[in-house]
Amino acid sequence: MKIIKGSVTAAKGFYSSGIHCGIKKSKKDLALIYSSKLCNAAAVYTTNQVKGEPLYVTMKHIKDGKAQAIIINSGNANTCTGEDGKKKAFMMTDLTSKALGIDKENVLVASTGVIGVPLPIGTIENGMDRLVGALGKDEEGNASEAIMTTDTINKTIALAFSIGDKTVTIGGMAKGSGMIHPNMATMLSFITTDLNIEQHLLQEALRESVNKSYNRISVDGDTSTNDMAVILANGEAQNTLITEKNDHYSVFLDALNYVNTYLAKLIAKDGEGATKLIECQVIGANSEETAEILSKSVIKSNLVKAACFGADANWGRILCALGYSNIELDIHKIDVGFESPEGSMTVYQCGMPIIFDEVKAKKILKAPEIKILVNLNQGDKSAAAWGCDLTYEYVRINGDYRS
Template sequence: MISINGGVCAAKGFMAASYAAEIRKKGRDDMAMIFSKEPCTVAGTFTSNVVKAAPVMWDKNIVSSGKPVHAVVVNSGIANACTGKEGMDACKAEAKCVAEHFGDTFSAESVLVASTGVIGMQLPVDKMLNAISEMIPLLESDEAHATSASKAIMTTDTVNKEFAVEFELDGKKVHIGGMTKGSGMIHPRMCTMLCFLTTDVAISKELLQKALSEDIVDTFNMISVDGDTSTNDTCVILANGTAGNKEIIDDDEDFETFRSALHQVNATLATRMAADGEGASHLFTAKVVGARNKDQARTLARSVVSSTLTKAAIYGRDANWGRILCAMGYSGAQFDPEKVDLYFVNDIGKIAVYKQGVPLDFDEDFAAEILGYQEVTALIEMNEGVETATAWGCDLTHEYVDINAEYRT
């Protein structure tokens, strides 16, 4: 398995385009499209927030129906959340516009839509329909168009996020690629802010959904920027089967290979989102090892990276390990604090700060040096079992407050 360029266009048969619809701001592309001429099997996971945006409800219906999908249309700037019937009508108008431009060779129910941005504003539908009309002739299957699409869906992101891998199935070279956006309002209980994955693998809908649903538990569900679960969280994967492999219909070796590749893509994209948290200066990782079971490990790791006090300490380069123990203690997971060992780790070294119920004397200057690097890990040894889990987050900075104090205005 190798990483390759190409993002959502790395898989055969997928095209992308972007366009400046001027939804909220001028001077940058703010709409994107992914397209496959061949019909795609689709799987998806969506926000657990009771308040669900119109595009989430539109996409959930299509994914659950089992209908094939040909296109995804995404906008940034306005979330189309809490917008009532008008918001649902906007989704339908977008999808219908795409279908009509392809001569009604597929229906509006074969078009997914997604939005990100300010909640409670209606979409400028006329501008968006014009943008769709302009984007369709621009669709291409190269790396540049994939990258442009990944940039068009950004809001407060500082960098675009895309990744792809190539591997072999049934003697054929196959691919999985993806793009994500997410910087704030990141605390997924299903997947992430927005994530679009493409693959040329032939695979049944049931196994595609199984692979996605099971993998997000240890990838997108293990990141947190600010503890807020978005109204628009959407993660979908489209499989058009153009690689020519024998369709995966059983939970066999080929399926395990596919799952491994999907995990590499999802874990990479998830980590990049955590690192690009709003105002972040550090990628903060919590790795729990020696846990009693997987659920305990996941719960503890997520609680640590979600702790506001811990995130502030990481920003201040303060090895305040007590905040980590505190976050573990209120996580809901049961454990024995007197068995826990704590370390701060990165490329320059490892320092022990707490061991089996006893605080350790440690070099504060060296600890601060470790915490001063862009990536830092809290290694938590439970000494209760063999299970592990990793969660990713970021520090909490003054800039986070500045960004979100002015986000709408």
């Protein structure tokens, strides 16, 4: 695999655009992804019982496993807006299909922003010609900018890899900063690839990859209403069709995992008000599931997050988070440590506190990316999860979000 320049347009046959249509006061707020060829499509959605109206429309349109375009707006979630909101979500797909000259059933839709506010569909309709006219390889990143809400950075990546004698490309863009919690979050992720693969395998690969990436991040413990991850595969790489879980499938899955993990970590790092990325690595577990549950428990703990903000090596909070995970533990075998580019150190070993250099610990924890290392010393399985610190700025952002 090789990281290359680009995002959702890096793969053959894909184009995107992003414009300001008027949902937001001044920033870009409408994006479009389009494939010149009908794609196999797959998606996963939020587990929240309160879902945005666009999700119901996308679920309906993707039932046949096909799609050719995705229209996305930011600034308005079109959630809890009743039948009028659902009607407007369908209108977004209708407007897109007419402008592109494709079947409306092959258009997916996503929205993100404030909940409970009627979607100004007129602004989207007025901007449609400009949106379609701007379609291209989008090297400026207009599409990824147009899906941002409280995000502070664009989140994009592209990879090239080989399937037989063919070069395959996969690219993605995502948004997410607050309301981030395992089992999807207030995040949107759009992946495109020119791989030739059967739809049911594309769906299986996406679900497995999401479970190891987006479902292992947490910013604030809130699972949002509009979360969606979508992948489109148009087959333009012309590799031999992947019809089973063989070596070619494994190569693709590795690339997909890399893309989704990369984007997931960017979301965690860009958490609202965050100053640092936190990764919790749990090793020495009896099963990957156990390690995953424990790592998630640590990174979603507000006390752990606050300690990381203050660069306080308070290992007691980590043990507390491990303890309320409902996983049976042998506390007398556990080791806890910290690591960053500034160094590493163990602070708790074999169920006992150990003397450590507080000055060195603070230096390690002041780094912009830190790791919490937990060794259960009970097996050979491991897992990691990602989060961010909890800061004063998070409260300020969410104290007046609607304004």
